Amino acid sequence: MDWIDYLGPMLDGAWITVKLTFYSTILGAVFSFLFGLGKLARHWYFKIPSVVYIEVFRGTSLLVQMFWLFYALPLVGDILGLNMRIPPVVAGVLALSANIGAYGAEVVRGAIQAVSKKQYEAATALNFTPKQTLWRIALPQAIPEMMPPFGNLAIQNLKDTALVSLITISDLAFVSERLRNLTQESAVIYTLALFMYFGMALVLAGMLKMLSQYVGTWRRAAGGK
Amino acid sequence: MLFGIEWNTASNLAFATSILPILLIGLITTLKATVVGFILAIVIGLVLAALKGAPLKVISYPAAFVIEFLRDTPLLIQLFFVFYVLPELTGIAIPAFVAGAVALGLQYSAYCAEVYRGGLEAVPWGQHEAIKALNLPSAYGFFHIILPQAIPRIIPALGNYLVSIMKDVPILSVVTVLEMMTIARIIGDRTYNYLVPLSMVGILYLILTLLASFLVRFIDMKLPKSGIPLK
Amino acid sequence: MSEPMIKFDKVTKKFGDHVVLKELEFEVQPNEMVTIIGPSGSGKSTILRILMTLEPINGGVVYVDGEPLWHEERDGKFVPASEQHLRKMRSKLGMVFQQFNLFPHMTVRRNLTEAPIRVLGLSKKEAVERADELLEMVGLSDQADKFPAQLSGGQQQRVGIARALAMRPKILLFDEPTSALDPELVGEVLQVIRKLAEQHEFTMLLVTHEIPFARQVSDRVCFIDGGSIVEQGPPDEILTEPKEERTKEFLHAVLHPDE
Numbered sequence: 001m002d003w004i005d006y007l008g009p010m011l012d013g014a015w016i017t018v019k020l021t022f023y024s025t026i027l028g029a030v031f032s033f034l035f036g037l038g039k040l041a042r043h044w045y046f047k048i049p050s051v052v053y054i055e056v057f058r059g060t061s062l063l064v065q066m067f068w069l070f071y072a073l074p075l076v077g078d079i080l081g082l083n084m085r086i087p088p089v090v091a092g093v094l095a096l097s098a099n100i101g102a103y104g105a106e107v108v109r110g111a112i113q114a115v116s117k118k119q120y121e122a123a124t125a126l127n128f129t130p131k132q133t134l135w136r137i138a139l140p141q142a143i144p145e146m147m148p149p150f151g152n153l154a155i156q157n158l159k160d161t162a163l164v165s166l167i168t169i170s171d172l173a174f175v176s177e178r179l180r181n182l183t184q185e186s187a188v189i190y191t192l193a194l195f196m197y198f199g200m201a202l203v204l205a206g207m208l209k210m211l212s213q214y215v216g217t218w219r220r221a222a223g224g225k
Numbered sequence: 226m227l228f229g230i231e232w233n234t235a236s237n238l239a240f241a242t243s244i245l246p247i248l249l250i251g252l253i254t255t256l257k258a259t260v261v262g263f264i265l266a267i268v269i270g271l272v273l274a275a276l277k278g279a280p281l282k283v284i285s286y287p288a289a290f291v292i293e294f295l296r297d298t299p300l301l302i303q304l305f306f307v308f309y310v311l312p313e314l315t316g317i318a319i320p321a322f323v324a325g326a327v328a329l330g331l332q333y334s335a336y337c338a339e340v341y342r343g344g345l346e347a348v349p350w351g352q353h354e355a356i357k358a359l360n361l362p363s364a365y366g367f368f369h370i371i372l373p374q375a376i377p378r379i380i381p382a383l384g385n386y387l388v389s390i391m392k393d394v395p396i397l398s399v400v401t402v403l404e405m406m407t408i409a410r411i412i413g414d415r416t417y418n419y420l421v422p423l424s425m426v427g428i429l430y431l432i433l434t435l436l437a438s439f440l441v442r443f444i445d446m447k448l449p450k451s452g453i454p455l456k
Numbered sequence: 457m458s459e460p461m462i463k464f465d466k467v468t469k470k471f472g473d474h475v476v477l478k479e480l481e482f483e484v485q486p487n488e489m490v491t492i493i494g495p496s497g498s499g500k501s502t503i504l505r506i507l508m509t510l511e512p513i514n515g516g517v518v519y520v521d522g523e524p525l526w527h528e529e530r531d532g533k534f535v536p537a538s539e540q541h542l543r544k545m546r547s548k549l550g551m552v553f554q555q556f557n558l559f560p561h562m563t564v565r566r567n568l569t570e571a572p573i574r575v576l577g578l579s580k581k582e583a584v585e586r587a588d589e590l591l592e593m594v595g596l597s598d599q600a601d602k603f604p605a606q607l608s609g610g611q612q613q614r615v616g617i618a619r620a621l622a623m624r625p626k627i628l629l630f631d632e633p634t635s636a637l638d639p640e641l642v643g644e645v646l647q648v649i650r651k652l653a654e655q656h657e658f659t660m661l662l663v664t665h666e667i668p669f670a671r672q673v674s675d676r677v678c679f680i681d682g683g684s685i686v687e688q689g690p691p692d693e694i695l696t697e698p699k700e701e702r703t704k705e706f707l708h709a710v711l712h713p714d715e
Binding site: 055056058059060061062063064065067068071072075076155158159160161162163165166173176177180186187190191193194197198201202205 | 298300305395434
Binding site for chain 3: 349351352355357358359361362365369370373449451452453454455
């Protein structure tokens with residue numbers, strides 16, 4: 001087979017990779033805000049689950065999490081008498097989202113805490129409610145701070161999608177491995193795969209940079225020096 | 226049975242207790258892979274960072290490209306590349322463990338290079354000016370003034386990556402390095418009970434990570450923020 | 457008149473497109489104490505930084521102690537100075553920074569002995585002797601073994617002055633030495649500067665906003681605005697009866713901020 005022939009199936013795999021990245025990054029972002037804010041909450045019933053979630057999903061290996069969801073969860077279902085067999089794609093996206101969500105939660109928490117205390121004092125002086133303070137004062141200032149680390153997490157997520165190939169999802173990594181088994185032309189295939197991931201990462205990084213600039217417009221307007 | 230140790234499938238608890246020693250053998254391999262991968266990462270990262278900082282663009286641009294490339298491509302594919310392609314190119318068979326450690330080292334060298342750069346840049350610019358004003362030679366200034374102030378920031382960051390490397394070791398299972406996850410899968414494949422082995426691996430990882438993070442935080446506390454004191 | 461210790465001959469300095477110094481002509485006599493005042497961005501710190509070889513120049517020639525600073529003379533022509541030449545010239549200058557720039561990971565004493573040992577080749581014993589003398593002079597003998605973070609701002613800056621003095625420069629440059637200090641700590645630093653000025657052993661250039669102090673210790677005051685000298689002369693003249701309108705406006709803004 002000529003290397004051009006590899007492109008077709010690999011691009012199909014790459015498209016799966018893109019979709020996986022997209023869904024898991026968005027879901028992961030939701031988890032990040034949910035549990036990041038949850039950890040900052042005053043009530044223990046929000047705080048404790050958030051802390052547990054963050055520590056468990058940050059402290060264990062993503063592959064272990066994925067395998068556990070795919071292989072072990074059904075067995076838990078058997079014990080409970082429920083059908084907890086989830087399709088590979090769901091297991092994959094769930095594991096990816098939960099994992100990036102845990103790291104993202106720390107980013108969210110850190111960025112909100114990084115907002116100057118003086119802002120909170122000003123908000124109190126103007127008699128904002130805690131909810132208003134969070135949504136109108138804290139978050140708008142925290143979000144630009146979050147963008148660079150979120151950008152790194154998104155790229156990390158893209159790379160992590162390669163692991164779903166190990167639970168039988170036909171992403172780029174899976175296709176590459178399958179082609180290699182077929183033709184034994186490892187050098188060509190893996191080099192192609194590496195460059196395709198690299199390309200996707202650069203595109204993703206570019207998109208995030210644009211998003212970052214959009215989100216940070218008010219900051220740059222001020223600091224024009 | 227694995228490694229000569231029998232497991233007891235009578236109950237889940239008996240099962241768990243009986244496979245624990247087997248998993249711990251895998252743990253040793255996990256730790257070995259982590260340490261070797263880490264050492265490779267900090268060394269290669271140092272070389273890459275030094276090259277990237279070189280004044281000659283002919284050197285710094287390719288170095289920057291390599292760092293970016295290593296950072297933006299998945300460890301899994303890098304591992305396959307090292308394990309399958311390098312032997313083809315060099316004619317030497319590379320054992321799975323070596324391939325795994327090298328892949329970990331390459332992937333994380335990019336992150337370490339960034340840590341070095343960030344740590345050095347965080348040293349206040351005024352320090353460079355003081356060095357110049359006092360006419361201290363730049364090399365001396367770098368090793369005795371700048372570096373001691375960069376280290377307290379660099380070491381904890383590297384420590385965090387050490388923990389990350391440990392969590393990536395299960396990926397080495399695809400080339401059948403006998404670390405914890407591979408062993409859990411083998412046990413699961415043979416007994417059809419994945420729940421117990423995988424959960425135990427998860428818990429063991431959690432314990433390891435918590436211990437390692439605690440250690441990193443401890444070292445972070447012990448390092449004086451203003452720089453390594455010179456007597 | 458003797459050879460000036462410092463001479464700026466039509467010196468131009470640009471940061472990108474922004475011209476900070478426009479063909480500046482400026483002289484300082486040996487052992488003269490000159491204070492430079494002016495608004496932000498007027499170029500006053502830049503003058504000091506050019507002298508301390510922290511900033512190169514874009515045009516003109518700077519002379520220090522009779523020799524060009526940023527140039528070397530070769531076959532009768534001026535070529536850009538080599539690092540060797542810069543190091544040689546640098547040894548005649550010392551600088552006290554606004555942010556002190558002490559080495560935080562070294563004790564006060566070691567901050568003072570580091571460069572004399574490494575650069576001047578003093579033995580440890582000689583360097584420590586010199587350091588202790590200087591610490592006595594600035595009133596910090598009992599802080600010798602402390603780290604900078606344990607000292608107040610005023611104490612740190614006094615160490616900064618001692619550190620510059622340890623290199624026995626001919627010219628001392630003070631770049632807004634008290635601007636980063638809490639008001640009650642300013643006096644202790646100014647006292648040390650006054651002591652040095654009264655010794656008349658150094659050529660001193662001081663950039664500051666402390667106008668009353670400048671009047672007391674300077675031999676000459678220069679008002680700089682927009683990259684050139686607007687007027688200069690004895691302190692009583694410039695600070696009490698300035699001739700130029702811009703000088704009057706500036707002094708008024710500094711001395712009477714609420715009006």
